[in-house]
Amino acid sequence: MATASTTTGFIRLLRALLIPFLALLAALLAGAVVMLLSGDDPLAAYSGLFQGAFGDGKSWARTIRKTVPFVLTGLSVALAFKVGLFNIGASGQFVIGSVFAVAVGINFDGLPAFIHLPLALVAGIAGGLLWGAIPGVLKVYTGAHEVIVTIMLNYVASLLGGWTVYAGGTQGQTPGPLWDRTAGAISETPDVLSSAQLPWLFGPPYRVHYGIFLALAAAVLIWWLIFKTPLGFEMRTVGHNMRAARYAGIRVNYTIILAMALAGGLAGLAGAIETLGLNHKFAPEFGGAVGFDGITVALLGQTHPFGVLLAAFMFGALDGGAAAMQFESGVPADIIQIIQALVLAFVAAPLIIRMIFRLRRQTHGDAGSAVSTSWSGP
């Protein structure tokens, strides 16, 4: 009987991978059409992209490096999805996580690395947790829709992050608390102390840090949380049917706030890893798009933690190869953004894919998790 169940499990896995795979394929084809229409050569672009992502050791290193934040922001969005919440705020949570991590990382000189580094990482997670909890609390107690609140908090976080490294104003405004006094008019923090830097797995020129293991561990942990714990069961129940969950005695409000906070913590960890492992400081321009890409990664991964891993790897390759593609073929790297949007469109609407590839329609189990209930609260 064991063989039978493994076979069905394998078929189920194949079926789960089918739509994302076809969505990626369709998006690449549509991207080629866009390039043809604007007079670029798609074959040169895609071969440049592939070379840039997997061509040699350095390309592989870049792909892995870029995969790490996608895994964590993807998990952040996916976890919120499981509870029926739409977290568009990963980029703000990422920024706050970076700021908190760097605040610990540039202070506490003399601490041994085995205390300093974890402390900085935890600070990053805590920053994200706090920032993620705000929309959760507002949703529960005032009914404010998390989509609007998280988007507005993205702008606030970006300004807040900018202020912490603010070089001061001409009208006597005091500089931000984390600003590097030796940097002159440049708005950035000093370098993170070496005791708080994430060590290299492969040092320069490869520059792969241990963050990849943290990302993998986070994926396993979230999988365990969602599918193997009572709390995860409660989260999924709330996500499926909030009213039924309430009748069953599940603490819906608590679950919503906790899920948003954990989602924020994951994005905050992404920010902490990027600053402690790669940038080694914070400046206002760090952060940005990873949060929005987390949405696509989560949906491409079918909101399953291991699916998110695969999807993040895909996105790491797309992003890692983009610069090389532009260099080799002259096609603007922005085409990658279009392809990512198309992936999102195709994966979120399996019906389009089924129409394009003439697949038989399944009776159920196709629809993604529904998030658009309405603007009112729970």
Added chain:
Amino acid sequence: MNQPTPASAFRRLGGRYGNAMFIALALIAIAILVNVTPLKEQTWLRVLFGISALNFTLRATVPLVLGALSGILCERSGIINIGIEGMMLAGAFGGFVAKTSTNHWPLAASLIFSVAVAVAIGGLMGAVHALFSIRFRMDQIISGTVIIIFALGTTSYLYNRDAIAEGKFSSIALPGLSRIPVVGPVLFDNPPITYLALIMVVVVHVALFYTRWGLRTRAVGEHPRAADTVGINVNRYRYVNTSLGGMLAGLAGAFLVLEAVGQFQEGMTAGRGFISLAAMIFGNWNPFGALGAATLFGFTQALQNELLLAGVTRVPRQFISMLPYVVTIIAVSGLVGRVRPPAAEGKVYETEGSQ
């Protein structure tokens, strides 16, 4: 029952047009008072309510109110539209490309053509959103997100940084009206899209509440099954309304490029589409309520501008720039529960037996 008091009359009106309208009216009253009395000698009051602050408020309000009207048209028919941001951006870009490729035309013709292109692009994006939501039954919030990401990516990919749009709309002073003190220079000496936006508020209000089309739109958004039963084609209304909403968002984009800034910048909508949504909620899905809310949000943006220019505060500029976003969060947290969205919003409608 209750003894009628002056306050209850206000509450009745408030319930009808949304609380936002009253905050906005109060601000306008203060503004007139400040500008015609010696109060204007006070630096702080001048910064908050001077003619320049009011002018800036109106300029900041126009894209917000157009976006909010766009949201109202979509949501009254039952389609959630968080893609307004993307539709605005796509409209702005379309208008910019049209303007740069018709620079050699007479200015007025080139500008009007560019507005038409922006509106058409916005309408197209709206139609795509409707297609995703209705035909392909995509989750409406995700479909909106797709529109936003797609617009951001496409406009950056196609944007030619060397292209320059020559000329933009200039103010037209309405004869007579523009000489009224305070009100005249603020309301009646503006470029055309500003007038158009204010007219659209009235048009949408009348269309929504006093025409057959409006009654049917609201029926489709509240109780599609009932609407279907009396022979209204639910999904056709949703397609049409979402496309019209996209056109209004495109007009907001045209305003940004052809009237306010004069050029295109990547990501130039800077969250206005989302603030519009908040204005729509704050205004209780009513056009006049949305105008009031948009004015309030526009005022916070003007405030940010005036405070920075006047140099009257030592608060770091980042905190001043947060104002519009923080006020938006406070507005949506403070009011939900007292406002009510259309009942059938966000739900796919299928006629019985269509499975």
